[in-house]
Amino acid sequence: MTQVPGDAQAAAPRRGLARWIQPVGAVVRGVQLGARTMEVDIRLTGMILALIAIWVGFGFASDGLFLTPRNLYDVSVQSVPVAIMATGMVLVIVSRNIDLSVGSIMGFTAYMMAMTQAQWIPQTLGLGYNGAYIWIVALIVGILLGALIGAIQGGLIAYLEIPSFVVTLGGLLIWRGLIFKVQQGQTIAPMDNTFAILGGNLPQGSIGGLLTWVVGIIICVGIIYALIASRRKRREYGFPVRPQWALVVLMAGGCATVLGAMWAYNSYPLPPLLATKYAVAHAITEPPGGLIIPVGLAAPVLLLGAVTLGMMFLATRRPFGRYVFSIGGNPEAAILAGINTRRTILGTYVLLGILCAIAGAVQAARLDAGVTSTGTGYELLVIAAAVIGGTSFAGGIGTIPGAVLGAVVMQSLKSGMVTIGVDSPMQDVAVGTVLILAVALDAVIQRRAK
Amino acid sequence: MDMATTTQAATAATVVTGAAPLVEMRDIFVAFGGVHAVQDVCVDLRAGEVVGLVGGNGAGKTTLMRALSGAHPADSGEILIDGHPVVIPNPRAAKALGVETIYQTLALAENVDAAANLFLGRELKTRIGSLDDTAMESATRKVIGRLNPNFKNFKTPVVSLSGGQRQAIAISRAIHFNARVLIMDEPTAALGPAETEQVRNVIKQLKSEGIGIFLISHDIHDVFDLADRISVMLHGKLVGTVNKADVTTDEVLGMIIMGKLPNEVTQKELAQLHG
Numbered sequence: 086m087t088q089v090p091g092d093a094q095a096a097a098p099r100r101g102l103a104r105w106i107q108p109v110g111a112v113v114r115g116v117q118l119g120a121r122t123m124e125v126d127i128r129l130t131g132m133i134l135a136l137i138a139i140w141v142g143f144g145f146a147s148d149g150l151f152l153t154p155r156n157l158y159d160v161s162v163q164s165v166p167v168a169i170m171a172t173g174m175v176l177v178i179v180s181r182n183i184d185l186s187v188g189s190i191m192g193f194t195a196y197m198m199a200m201t202q203a204q205w206i207p208q209t210l211g212l213g214y215n216g217a218y219i220w221i222v223a224l225i226v227g228i229l230l231g232a233l234i235g236a237i238q239g240g241l242i243a244y245l246e247i248p249s250f251v252v253t254l255g256g257l258l259i260w261r262g263l264i265f266k267v268q269q270g271q272t273i274a275p276m277d278n279t280f281a282i283l284g285g286n287l288p289q290g291s292i293g294g295l296l297t298w299v300v301g302i303i304i305c306v307g308i309i310y311a312l313i314a315s316r317r318k319r320r321e322y323g324f325p326v327r328p329q330w331a332l333v334v335l336m337a338g339g340c341a342t343v344l345g346a347m348w349a350y351n352s353y354p355l356p357p358l359l360a361t362k363y364a365v366a367h368a369i370t371e372p373p374g375g376l377i378i379p380v381g382l383a384a385p386v387l388l389l390g391a392v393t394l395g396m397m398f399l400a401t402r403r404p405f406g407r408y409v410f411s412i413g414g415n416p417e418a419a420i421l422a423g424i425n426t427r428r429t430i431l432g433t434y435v436l437l438g439i440l441c442a443i444a445g446a447v448q449a450a451r452l453d454a455g456v457t458s459t460g461t462g463y464e465l466l467v468i469a470a471a472v473i474g475g476t477s478f479a480g481g482i483g484t485i486p487g488a489v490l491g492a493v494v495m496q497s498l499k500s501g502m503v504t505i506g507v508d509s510p511m512q513d514v515a516v517g518t519v520l521i522l523a524v525a526l527d528a529v530i531q532r533r534a535k
Numbered sequence: 536m537d538m539a540t541t542t543q544a545a546t547a548a549t550v551v552t553g554a555a556p557l558v559e560m561r562d563i564f565v566a567f568g569g570v571h572a573v574q575d576v577c578v579d580l581r582a583g584e585v586v587g588l589v590g591g592n593g594a595g596k597t598t599l600m601r602a603l604s605g606a607h608p609a610d611s612g613e614i615l616i617d618g619h620p621v622v623i624p625n626p627r628a629a630k631a632l633g634v635e636t637i638y639q640t641l642a643l644a645e646n647v648d649a650a651a652n653l654f655l656g657r658e659l660k661t662r663i664g665s666l667d668d669t670a671m672e673s674a675t676r677k678v679i680g681r682l683n684p685n686f687k688n689f690k691t692p693v694v695s696l697s698g699g700q701r702q703a704i705a706i707s708r709a710i711h712f713n714a715r716v717l718i719m720d721e722p723t724a725a726l727g728p729a730e731t732e733q734v735r736n737v738i739k740q741l742k743s744e745g746i747g748i749f750l751i752s753h754d755i756h757d758v759f760d761l762a763d764r765i766s767v768m769l770h771g772k773l774v775g776t777v778n779k780a781d782v783t784t785d786e787v788l789g790m791i792i793m794g795k796l797p798n799e800v801t802q803k804e805l806a807q808l809h810g
C-alpha cells in the first residue's frame with residue numbers, strides 16, 4: 086500500500102466512472118485505517134455506516150416519515166424472522182453448505198405451534214384456552230420439531246454425504262407440502278395471549294419504557310465490562326492492546342448507539358386508541374392531551390438480541406464455532422486435526438432448524454395465526470442477509486452480527502422504498518442490486534488488500 | 536483389519552534389543568483403485584531414534600505415513616505401538632496414541648490465525664468453557680518463537696503468511712502436545728537456511744528427549760545428518776533399511792534410484808549415478 090502511485094494518479098484528470106472510484110476509494114481506505122487502529126471489524130463498520138446512510142437518505146427522501154420512531158419500530162420488528170435465521174445460515178454457509186429449506190421449516194414449525202396452542206391443547210385434549218403453560222408448550226413443540234428436521238437433513242448431508250443443495254431443496258418442497266396435510270391448510274387462530282408477545286404487535290408486544298432503559302443500561306455495562314476484561318487479560322500476557330483513546334471511543338460509541346436505540350424506542354408513544362384502552366383498563370383518568378405511554382423495546386427485537394449474542398458466543402467463543410470455521414477454511418485440515426467434522430456439520434443444521442422454529446414463532450405471533458404461506462420465499466432473503474453481511478460462499482468467512490445487519494439493511498431498503506412510494510417489483514430490483522453491489526465491493530476490497 | 540490374531544511369538548521374533556520398538560508397521564498395504572501405493576512394507580522406530588524415510592516422487596512415503604497418522608488407514612497390515620497391536624482408524628486415534636504429524640501439505644485451516652491452527656481440535660478453555668484465545672496466543676508465541684524468532688503475525692489468517700511461516704505453525708502444532716512419535720513429511724521444504732537450522736536443532740532436541748521421529752526428506756544430506764537409520768522405498772515397496780553408520784550417501788542413492796542394496800550394487804553402477 087504505497088502512497089506514491091495513488092497521488093500520481095490523482096494528479097491526472099479522470100473521466101466517467103473513474104472519477105467516482107477515487108473518492109470512494111479514499112473513504113474506504115479511511116474506514117480501513119480507522120477500523121484497524123481501533124481493532125474493530127472493517128466489514129461491520131462499513132455496514133453500520135451504510136445502514137446509517139440508508140436511513141438518513143430515506144429520511145430525507147420521505148420528508149422524515151422514514152425516521153419516525155413508529156417506522157423504525159416496524160422496520161426492526163419486521164427484520165426479526167429473517168435475522169434470526171440468518172445467524173444460523175452463516176454457520177451453514179461458512180462450512181461450505183447451504184440450506185434452501187429454512188422458509189419451509191419456518192412455515193411448518195409455525196403452523197405446528199399454532200396447532201398446538203389453538204387446536205391440540207385446548208380442543209383435542211380439552212384443556213381450554215387459558216392455560217398459562219400453553220405458550221411455552223407450543224414453543225417447545227416448535228423448537229423440538231425444528232431440531233428434528235435439522236437433524237434429519239443435517240444427518241443426510243453429514244453422514245451420507247448427499248449434497249446439501251439437494252437435501253434442502255427436497256426439504257423446501259416436503260415441509261411446505263406437509264403443512265397442507267395437517268389441517269387441510271386452514272388458517273389456525275387465534276394465538277395464545279402470552280405467545281402473542283413474541284410478535285411485537287402493540288400494545289402487548291413491547292416491554293415498556295422503564296424496562297427498556299434497564300435493558301439498555303445492562304447492555305452498556307456489558308460492553309464496558311467486556312472491553313475492559315479482554316484488555317486486562319491481554320495486558321496480563323503482555324500482548325499489545327489498542328490505544329486508550331480507541332478504547333474510550335469504542336465504549337462511548339457502543340453505549341451511545343445502544344442508549345440512542347432505546348431512546349428511539351421510548352419516544353414512540355402508544356397510539357391514542359390503545360393508550361385510552363390502557364387508561365380504562367388501569368383506571369387512570371386521561372389528561373387532556375391524551376396519555377403518553379412509551380412503547381419501548383419490541384419483545385421480538387429483544388429476542389433477536391439474545392439469539393444474536395448466543396450465536397456469537399457459539400461461533401467465536403466455543404470450540405464448535407471454531408470447528409465450523411476451520412471446516413470452511415480447509416475441510417481436509419479439519420479432519421486431520423482430529424475434528425469430528427460430520428458431527429459439526431450436523432450441529433449447524435440442528436441449530437438452524439431451531440432458529441427457524443424461533444423465527445416461525447415470531448411470525449405466527451405477529452400474524453396472530455398459523456397460515457400455510459408463512460416463510461414462503463424466506464430462504465432467499467435469509468441467504469441474501471448472510472451474504473450482504475459478508476458471508477462468503479467459498480467458505481470459512483462470515484460473521485453473525487454481519488448477517489443480522491444484512492437483514493436490517495434489506496428490511497430498511499424495502500420499508501424505505503414503501504415510504505417513498507416505490508412499487509413492490511422495483512423493491513426487489515433494488516434489493517437484488519444491493520446484494521450484488523455488496524459482494525462486488527467486498528471482492529474489490531479483498532483484491533486490493535492482497 | 537483384525538489385529539487380535541497377532542501371536543506373541545511373532546512379536547518376540549522381531550525384537551532384537553530388549554524392549555519392543557516404539558512403533559512397528561508390518562506388511563502394510565495401501566491401494567488407490569488399481570494403484571498399489573504401498574505394498575508389504577515393514578518399518579520400525581525406537582524411542583529417541585530418527586528414521587529417515589527416503590525415495591523418489593510417488594514412492595509411497597507419504598501414503599505409508601498417512602496410515603500411521605490415521606489420515607488414510609492401511610488396507611491391510613499391522614501397526615504395533617510399544618509392542619501392542621493398535622487400530623488407527625482416524626487422526627484422533629493417532630493423536631490419542633501420541634502420534635503427531637507434520638503433513639506434506641501442512642494441513643492448515645487457511646482462514647484462522649496461528650493459535651487457532653495450533654490448537655485446532657484441542658482448544659484451551661476458560662473455567663466457563665469458552666475458548667481461551669489469550670492463553671492459546673501466549674502458548675503459540677512461545678512455541679513458534681522457538682522455531683522462528685521473527686514470527687510476528689499472530690493475528691493474521693494463515694492464508695496470508697509465507698510458506699515458511701506456515702510450515703513453522705505446522706511444526707509447532709506437532710511438537711507442542713508431547714508427542715511420543717513424530718512424523719515429519721518434508722518439514723523443511725519451504726524453509727530458509729536459518730529456519731532449517733532451527734528445525735534441525737529442534738529435531739536433535741526432541742530426539743534427546745526420547746521422541747521417535749520418522750523424517751521424510753528429499754535432502755539426502757539432511758537425512759544423513761539427522762537420521763540413525765534410513766528406510767528406502769521404491770515403487771511402493773521397501774528396498775531396505777540400513778544403519779546410517781554403515782553406508783555412504785552414494786549407496787543410499789543407489790537404493791533410491793536403482794532399488795539395489797549396498798551389497799548388490801557394483802562400483803560401476805554407483806559411478807553412473809553421478810553421470
Ligand SMILES: Nc1ncnc2c1ncn2[C@@H]1O[C@H](COP(=O)(O)OP(=O)(O)OP(=O)(O)O)[C@@H](O)[C@H]1O
Pocket residue numbers: 567570571572590591592593594595596597598599639
Ligand atoms: N489420494 C490418492 N488417490 C489416488 N492415488 C494416490 C493418492 N495419494 C497417493 N496416491 C498415489 O500413491 C502413490 C504414492 O504416493 P505418495 O504420495 O505416497 O508418494 P511420496 O513418496 O510421498 O512422493 P513425494 O516424494 O512426491 O511426496 C503415487 O503413485 C500416487 O499417485
Ligand SMILES: [Mg+2]
Pocket residue numbers: 596597598639720
Ligand atoms: Mg510425499
